[in-house]
Amino acid sequence: MPRVVVDVMLKPEILDPQGQAVANALPRLGVSDVASVRIGRRIEIEFTGEPDLDRAREIADKLLANPVIEDFTVRVEADETVDAHS
Amino acid sequence: MTARVGVVTFPGSLDDGDAARAVRIAGAEPVRLWHGDPELHGVDAVVLPGGFSYGDYLRCGAIARFAPVMETLVDAARGGLPVLGICNGFQILCEAHLLPGALTRNQHLHFRNRDQVLRVESAGTAWTNTFQPGQEILIPVKNGEGCYVADTATLDELEADGRVVARYVGGNPNGSQRDIAAITNAAGNVVGIMPHPEHAVEALTGPSLDGLGFFTSVLKHLVGTPA
Numbered sequence: 001m002p003r004v005v006v007d008v009m010l011k012p013e014i015l016d017p018q019g020q021a022v023a024n025a026l027p028r029l030g031v032s033d034v035a036s037v038r039i040g041r042r043i044e045i046e047f048t049g050e051p052d053l054d055r056a057r058e059i060a061d062k063l064l065a066n067p068v069i070e071d072f073t074v075r076v077e078a079d080e081t082v083d084a085h086s
Numbered sequence: 087m088t089a090r091v092g093v094v095t096f097p098g099s100l101d102d103g104d105a106a107r108a109v110r111i112a113g114a115e116p117v118r119l120w121h122g123d124p125e126l127h128g129v130d131a132v133v134l135p136g137g138f139s140y141g142d143y144l145r146c147g148a149i150a151r152f153a154p155v156m157e158t159l160v161d162a163a164r165g166g167l168p169v170l171g172i173c174n175g176f177q178i179l180c181e182a183h184l185l186p187g188a189l190t191r192n193q194h195l196h197f198r199n200r201d202q203v204l205r206v207e208s209a210g211t212a213w214t215n216t217f218q219p220g221q222e223i224l225i226p227v228k229n230g231e232g233c234y235v236a237d238t239a240t241l242d243e244l245e246a247d248g249r250v251v252a253r254y255v256g257g258n259p260n261g262s263q264r265d266i267a268a269i270t271n272a273a274g275n276v277v278g279i280m281p282h283p284e285h286a287v288e289a290l291t292g293p294s295l296d297g298l299g300f301f302t303s304v305l306k307h308l309v310g311t312p313a
Contacts, residue, residue, distance in 0.1 A: 014235060015261075017195050063152070066145055066181065068188045069235060 001046050004056040008065045008072045009040035044077075051076045089114040089308045091301075092129035094159075096121040096150050100137035101172065101284060108284040109133065112301035121153040131168035131212070131304045132159060134175025136228075136282060146189060146231050147177035156182055168212040168304050169276045173229055176268075176278030185269055185278045186244070187236030192229065193261025201293040202227040202281050203255040204267050208248050211274040212307040216299045223252075223296035227259050227267075227281040234262035234269075234280070244269055251277055 010016050016038045023037040043064055045056055056074045065072040091109040093116055095102045106116035117129050121139075126132065139150035150156065156178070163169045163184050171179040179185045192198060203224055206217040217223070236244070241264060244250050251268035258265050260280070268279035283297030 013237075014190065015193060017191050017193050017261075021195055063148060064144065066148065066188055068180070068186075069190060 002051050003077055004045040004047070004051045004053060004074060005077045006043040006045065006056060006060045006064055006072055006074050007040060008043065008060070008070050010038065011069055011071055014069050089130045089305050090117050090128065091115070091304065092117045092119040092126060092132040094119045094121060094132060094134050094155055096137070096139035096153060098138040098141055099135050099174070101135040101282065102137070104282075105133045105135040105172065105284045108287045108297065108301050111287050112298055112305060114301070114305055119155055121150070121155050124154040124158045126155075126158055126162060126167075130308050131170070132162075133284075134169065134171040134178050135284070136173030136175060139174055139178065142174075142231070145177075145181070146174060147179075147181040150174075150178045151181040160184060163271075163276050166273060166275050168307060170213050170300060170304070171276075171278040172282055172284060173232070173280055176280055177231070179276060179278045184276050185271060186240045187234055187269070189229075189231050189280070190233045190235050191231050192233050192259070197228070197230040198232070198259040199228040200226070200259065202259060202267075204252040204281060205255045206252050208251045208270065208274075210248065211251055211270045211277050211303075213270075213277040213300045213303050214251055215306055216303045222255060223299070224294040225281045225283050225286040225297045226293065227254075229260060229280055232260040232262065232280040234260075234266045236263065241266075247272065252279060252281075 019038040026034050060072045091114045093102050093106045109116040160182055177189045180188050206221045209217045209219045249270050251270050253265040254267050270277045283300040286292035286294050286297030
């Protein structure tokens with residue numbers, strides 16, 4: 001079943017303390033070449049019929065994201081996508 | 087006639103009991119309202135209490151905003167019904183667009199729980215008219231996502247219109263912009279506050295009795311408002 005993927009990210013001007021905390025932890029892993037980390041949210045929506053991007057956009061705008069502090073993108077992801085376990 | 091002040095219970099509300107108690111101590115009749123019931127049962131004012139409505143899933147207050155009671159409440163608030171949102175209630179008021187801005191994760195990521203000094207900046211609202219402008223009060227603060235944010239234009243507008251109701255004094259517990267602890271809408275009937283006045287209404291359980299002023303204010307406001 002194709003699904004709609006909604007990515008929600010804090011707007012660039014909004015401080016992301018979670019992302020900062022993760023970035024600050026990276027040196028403890030021996031990682032020193034990361035300039036910044038920002039954390040968002042990925043939501044997968046499966047419609048009963050065909051994926052409806054307009055409806056998904058409405059859902060994202062009204063509920064999934066808060067436009068005061070967050071931006072979102074909406075796209076259809078094909079069902080062929082299989083997780084690649086390396 | 088005794089004023090009737092509604093207190094809404096959502097799944098996950100914690101402070102509805104204390105809010106109802108504060109209403110009673112202030113001299114009004116608390117009326118318990120249920121999130122799934124769109125009826126406001128003729129109340130004269132409404133308190134949205136603190137807690138973790140719907141488990142704070144998605145964003146604090148994001149799902150509560152769509153509860154049946156909120157549809158009625160949003161219309162009533164726009165019509166002038168006094169509404170006080172405390173903590174999670176403040177978050178719900180922002181999500182419902184009754185107040186501008188948003189509450190985000192505390193900047194230091196820690197949950198903060200302490201007695202907090204606030205300075206009342208605006209005594210012109212339905213919920214703060216028994217205070218003096220500039221008065222310092224002590225009430226508990228307890229939140230994990232209490233950092234108030236809005237764009238600069240909105241912040242400037244709030245300041246210019248006297249809509250910053252209270253500010254943190256002696257240390258900002260969550261990183262809120264301009265130390266904002268409480269704001270109001272343009273009409274002054276809707277107030278959102280992050281700290282908890284309902285926990286400071288009795289000497290036995292609170293650090294002061296300063297919180298009572300919010301509840302006596304709305305009674306004074308209602309007496310002055312023709313029915």
